[in-house]
Amino acid sequence: MRAAILSIGTELTRGELTNTNASWLATRLTELGFEVTRIDCCDDDIPRIGESLSTLVRDHGVIVSTGGLGPTTDDLTTEAFAKHAGVPLVRDEKQLEELEEKFRRFGRAMAENNKKQADFPKGSSVLPNPYGTAPGFEIALGKARAFVMPGVPREMKPMFDDQVVPRIQALSPRQSHQHRFVVLGKPESEVGLMLDGVEAAHPGVTIGYRAHFPEIEVKVLAKGSDEDDAKQRAEKASAVVRKILAPWIFGEGPGSVIDFAAQIFREKKLTLALAESCTGGLLSQLLTEQPASDYFIGAAVTYANSAKTTLLRVPNGLIEEHGAVSAPVAKAMAEGARHVFGSDLAVAITGIAGPTGGSAEKPVGLVHIALATAAGTTPHELQFRGDRFRIQRMAAYTALKIATTYARASR
Amino acid sequence: MRAAILSIGTELTRGELTNTNASWLATRLTELGFEVTRIDCCDDDIPRIGESLSTLVRDHGVIVSTGGLGPTTDDLTTEAFAKHAGVPLVRDEKQLEELEEKFRRFGRAMAENNKKQADFPKGSSVLPNPYGTAPGFEIALGKARAFVMPGVPREMKPMFDDQVVPRIQALSPRQSHQHRFVVLGKPESEVGLMLDGVEAAHPGVTIGYRAHFPEIEVKVLAKGSDEDDAKQRAEKASAVVRKILAPWIFGEGPGSVIDFAAQIFREKKLTLALAESCTGGLLSQLLTEQPASDYFIGAAVTYANSAKTTLLRVPNGLIEEHGAVSAPVAKAMAEGARHVFGSDLAVAITGIAGPTGGSAEKPVGLVHIALATAAGTTPHELQFRGDRFRIQRMAAYTALKIATTYARASR
Numbered sequence: 073m074r075a076a077i078l079s080i081g082t083e084l085t086r087g088e089l090t091n092t093n094a095s096w097l098a099t100r101l102t103e104l105g106f107e108v109t110r111i112d113c114c115d116d117d118i119p120r121i122g123e124s125l126s127t128l129v130r131d132h133g134v135i136v137s138t139g140g141l142g143p144t145t146d147d148l149t150t151e152a153f154a155k156h157a158g159v160p161l162v163r164d165e166k167q168l169e170e171l172e173e174k175f176r177r178f179g180r181a182m183a184e185n186n187k188k189q190a191d192f193p194k195g196s197s198v199l200p201n202p203y204g205t206a207p208g209f210e211i212a213l214g215k216a217r218a219f220v221m222p223g224v225p226r227e228m229k230p231m232f233d234d235q236v237v238p239r240i241q242a243l244s245p246r247q248s249h250q251h252r253f254v255v256l257g258k259p260e261s262e263v264g265l266m267l268d269g270v271e272a273a274h275p276g277v278t279i280g281y282r283a284h285f286p287e288i289e290v291k292v293l294a295k296g297s298d299e300d301d302a303k304q305r306a307e308k309a310s311a312v313v314r315k316i317l318a319p320w321i322f323g324e325g326p327g328s329v330i331d332f333a334a335q336i337f338r339e340k341k342l343t344l345a346l347a348e349s350c351t352g353g354l355l356s357q358l359l360t361e362q363p364a365s366d367y368f369i370g371a372a373v374t375y376a377n378s379a380k381t382t383l384l385r386v387p388n389g390l391i392e393e394h395g396a397v398s399a400p401v402a403k404a405m406a407e408g409a410r411h412v413f414g415s416d417l418a419v420a421i422t423g424i425a426g427p428t429g430g431s432a433e434k435p436v437g438l439v440h441i442a443l444a445t446a447a448g449t450t451p452h453e454l455q456f457r458g459d460r461f462r463i464q465r466m467a468a469y470t471a472l473k474i475a476t477t478y479a480r481a482s483r
Numbered sequence: 484m485r486a487a488i489l490s491i492g493t494e495l496t497r498g499e500l501t502n503t504n505a506s507w508l509a510t511r512l513t514e515l516g517f518e519v520t521r522i523d524c525c526d527d528d529i530p531r532i533g534e535s536l537s538t539l540v541r542d543h544g545v546i547v548s549t550g551g552l553g554p555t556t557d558d559l560t561t562e563a564f565a566k567h568a569g570v571p572l573v574r575d576e577k578q579l580e581e582l583e584e585k586f587r588r589f590g591r592a593m594a595e596n597n598k599k600q601a602d603f604p605k606g607s608s609v610l611p612n613p614y615g616t617a618p619g620f621e622i623a624l625g626k627a628r629a630f631v632m633p634g635v636p637r638e639m640k641p642m643f644d645d646q647v648v649p650r651i652q653a654l655s656p657r658q659s660h661q662h663r664f665v666v667l668g669k670p671e672s673e674v675g676l677m678l679d680g681v682e683a684a685h686p687g688v689t690i691g692y693r694a695h696f697p698e699i700e701v702k703v704l705a706k707g708s709d710e711d712d713a714k715q716r717a718e719k720a721s722a723v724v725r726k727i728l729a730p731w732i733f734g735e736g737p738g739s740v741i742d743f744a745a746q747i748f749r750e751k752k753l754t755l756a757l758a759e760s761c762t763g764g765l766l767s768q769l770l771t772e773q774p775a776s777d778y779f780i781g782a783a784v785t786y787a788n789s790a791k792t793t794l795l796r797v798p799n800g801l802i803e804e805h806g807a808v809s810a811p812v813a814k815a816m817a818e819g820a821r822h823v824f825g826s827d828l829a830v831a832i833t834g835i836a837g838p839t840g841g842s843a844e845k846p847v848g849l850v851h852i853a854l855a856t857a858a859g860t861t862p863h864e865l866q867f868r869g870d871r872f873r874i875q876r877m878a879a880y881t882a883l884k885i886a887t888t889y890a891r892a893s894r
Contacts, residue, residue, distance in 0.1 A: 079522075083691070084506070084522065085509055085520055085522055086509055086510070086513045086691060087509030087510030088506075088510070088691045088693050089693070090503050090506040091522075094498075094501075095500065097498070098495070098496055098498030100498070101498075102497045108497060109528065109531055110524065110525045110526075110535075111496055111523075112521070112522075112523050112524070113505070113521065113522035113524070114522070115519075115520050123538060124521075127534060282500070346784075352767055352771025352772075352775070353759075353765070353766075353767030353771065353782055354768045354771075356767070356784045357762075357764040357768040359763065360763025360765075360875075361871070361875075363836075363838070364763070364786070365787065368786055368787075369786060369787040369789065369790055370784045370787055371784035372783060372784070373757075373782035373783070374781045375771065375780060375781040375782075376776065376780040376781055376824075378780065378824075378825060379756075379781035382823050382824070382825070383781070383794060412790075412793050413789075413790055413794075428774065460772070460774075
């Protein structure tokens with residue numbers, strides 16, 4: 073069944089907000105087996121909302137709308153839907169009471185204009201909002217079922233999952249199955265080229281890509297006559313993808329590169345410390361977005377050369393002889409970090425992130441990484457391309473890959 | 484004049500990509516003085532592209548489209564526009580030659596299907612693409628002028644700025660002026676409440692907000708009869724905004740909190756070092772997204788207590804007596820960092836970022852920050868709300884604000 077998304081709000085048409093709600097909803101609807109063919113976005117304007125609805129109801133069974141349910145005068149979504157459906161607004165006394173109760177609980181006075189959040193088009197059914205003041209509603213528009221939700225993501229997402237999904241699931245029986253790979257070390261375009269032909273060889277299978285640079289998410293989505301059939305198709309195609317991408321697959325299933333890496337260090341009971349120069353703490357920051365104290369000891373961000381000497385005991389002479397961006401200094405940084413933090417593993421990163429600071433001999437993008445372990449220290453010389461953002465991220469992720477490859481292989 | 488954006492691509496309707504092009508274009512068009520009232524998004528489907536165009540041409544003078552200009556069979560945008568305009572496709576021999584030349588330069592063989600990127604609707608005018616293979620084009624659709632561009636942001640953005648802007652500027656003479664504030668330390672909703680009434684008191688002025696948590700961008704956009712009038716209106720309203728938000732304004736004009744802070748340290752010729760615990764290197768990472776070696780020495784990310792002792796020489800007894808999250812430990816960390824890095828200023832952050840690790844006495848969100856300078860060390864105790872992401876960011880930005888406030892006041 074076809075589904076459409078309607079995002080309402082002048083903050084969207086003015087570009088003040090990026091429409092992340094639409095991509096989130098599109099992903100969820102696709103996963104549920106719907107074919108999303110349109111995402112409309114218009115400003116808070118009753119005629120334009122109506123114009124969109126007139127188009128969308130023509131060939132979509134489900135319409136999901138977000139935004140414009142607030143208490144202010146520029147929130148016109150409810151009125152626009154009622155007008156399109158040709159029904160009046162009616163005040164829902166139960167919702168009004170709940171609204172008043174919410175304000176009491178938040179310790180705020182309820183303004184007169186908030187009352188309009190208890191008005192709904194006649195014949196619609198309310199979708200409660202446990203996380204905010206604006207309830208949503210479901211309304212029939214011709215043959216289409218429309219679900220009208222607030223635009224605040226933390227209110228909208230649970231409303232969709234908890235209340236809309238159960239109402240629409242039956243419309244598109246789950247005949248899709250998805251398998252997810254997390255790939256590191258190849259750009260999205262090359263991954264796409266490598267998998268060229270997989271879709272054609274596997275009917276019902278589509279392959280989706282999403283890049284969170286430098287991480288690539290590869291999703292094998294299969295549709296089938298029933299859930300088992302879909303699962304079988306997804307697994308068959310996934311086996312081919314797994315074979316082609318083997319050296320670059322960092323993990324399978326839910327999670328990020330960081331999540332997979334953390335899991336390996338935990339399983340192997342290995343502690344990690346970092347010495348970061350050109351990445352400026354990026355890898356440390358990525359590792360600590362989630363609690364990490366059971367494997368992560370700390371990092372020395374030795375941005376200035378003096379800090380390499382005082383914190384990591386890198387001999388001054390070594391920097392003078394080889395330069396701060398060199399294999400000997402990377403090794404000394406890694407060994408220094410392992411010593412000073414007392415960790416099982418220590419990775420050091422030193423390089424030229426740019427945009428300035430490069431030379432013919434040591435160009436922007438040159439990065440030395442070293443891994444120090446009980447078994448010794450191994451240096452890696454890499455040359456990355458792109459801007460500062462890309463060089464820093466490639467360096468951080470490559471260093472993590474080097475450490476996890478070692479950890480994976482250790483007993 | 485009204486403008487609309489049409490984003491084309493199944494990767495968008497499936498939710499595999501967030502439509503950042505649309506928000507970028509909406510911002511630019513709004514800045515140019517256009518009123519963007521619709522952003523449509525549909526999959527790679529000729530009838531649905533046509534359906535959108537039929538709606539959009541009705542009341543938009545400018546239509547900007549992105550996506551679907553690639554060489555593959557699912558790239559159908561050019562065909563859809565030709566069909567809607569009722570004209571055939573014609574091959575542009577000059578563009579074909581340039582395309583072949585591009586492939587030679589990239590050292591790649593040109594596939595047969597790439598030739599279609601030299602096909603354009605009859606009567607359209609080509610928009611060259613210096614950054615990729617797919618040129619764009621301008622075509623008249625009734626009274627509307629449509630600009631069709633590739634979807635790759637790094638190709639689309641320069642095409643818009645260099646080629647579309649000069650063609651549309653005259654349609655909406657610049658009668659708008661914008662002033663920008665960067666605000667720190669108040670949530671967006673409170674900033675909005677504080678500025679409630681400014682729009683009403685200043686005709687032609689609208690205030691836009693964008694949050695890059697915890698940074699809030701406040702844009703005062705004024706329209707006027709001419710540029711001077713618009714500028715005057717913007718400045719008058721901005722003076723009011725400046726007065727209301729004074730304690731929280733971090734900077735004015737282009738730039739981020741980090742940019743403004745870096746500028747202050749540079750102007751005052753002060754060097755900075757960090758000791759980060761619960762923020763895990765976040766502040767260090769934020770400071771080094773841009774080159775920072777002229778003021779930033781480094782950071783000790785002392786995530787484990789042992790690291791606080793070995794790297795920053797925080798006495799073990801101090802941690803045992805007061806706990807790692809305490810004013811005395813924050814002070815010792817800051818002083819240790821200032822000593823070991825040899826910097827003018829050192830800021831230390833230690834806290835409980837959660838989700839676990841809190842207690843009745845020291846709840847999640849408790850953060851101690853200390854600033855060490857030649858004049859001594861000052862501790863700050865803060866209690867932040869929200870999840871780990873928010874607590875870490877609030878802590879990092881607050882620490883930076885404490886350091887820059889000191890730097891600003893110093894001679």
